[in-house]
Amino acid sequence: MKPLLLTLLSAALCSAAWAPAWAAPMSKADYQAAHDVITQQYKTDQAACGKLAGNAKDVCHQEAKGREKIGQAELEQSHEPSDKHAYEVRLAKADADFAVAKEKCDDLAGNPKDVCRKEATSRHVAAKGDAKVVEKSAEAKSDAREKMSEVRQSSDMDKRDAAYAVAKEKCDALSGDAKTTCLKTAQMNR
Secondary structure, three states: OHHHHHHHHHHHHHHHHOOOOOOOOOOHHHHHHHHHHHHHHHHHHHHHHOOOOHHHHHHHHHHHHHHHHHHHHHHHHHHOOOHHHHHHHHHHHHHHHHHHHHHHHOOOOHHHHHHHHHHHHHHHHHHHHHHHHHHHHHHHHHHHHHHHHHHHHHHHHHHHHHHHHHHHHHHOOOOHHHHHHHHHHHHHOO
C-alpha cells in the first residue's frame, strides 16, 4: 500500500512540476494532503532506521531527512512554481546528497576519511554553484524578455508616429472637408 501511495504522490508532484505555467495551481487540500504524505513517509523512514546500528543508522537518518527536505521543496515548487522554488529544489538535493556523503565518510578513518569529506564538499559546492547558475540564467532570461517587450513597444510607437507623420503630410495636400476627414482617419489609425 505504501509504495502505491508514494508512486501516486510522485506522479502528482511530477505532473504538477511539469505542468504548463497557465495550469491551475495546486489546491490547498491537495497541498496539505501531499504535505501529510511527506511527513508520514519521513516518520516511517525514521522508524525503519531504528532497526539499524552504528553509522548505517546515521546514514539512514540523513537519507530520510534528505528525502523529506527534497519532498517539501518539490511540493512548494508544485504549489507555487517559480525560479526561486526551482532553485530551492536543486539546493535541497545538493544539501541532502552532501549530508549523506559526509555521513558515509564516517565509516573511514585517517586520510581516506579526509579525502572522502573533501570530495563530498567539492561535489556540494559544485552542485550549489550549478543551482545558482540555473537560477541566475532564468532571472536573466526573464529580464531580457521584459526588456525586449519594452523595446518592441517603443519601436511600435515610433513606427505609428512615423506613419502618422506621413499620413498627416499627405493630408496637407488636401483642403476643406477632405483634409478634415483625412486627418481624422490618420489620427484613428495612429
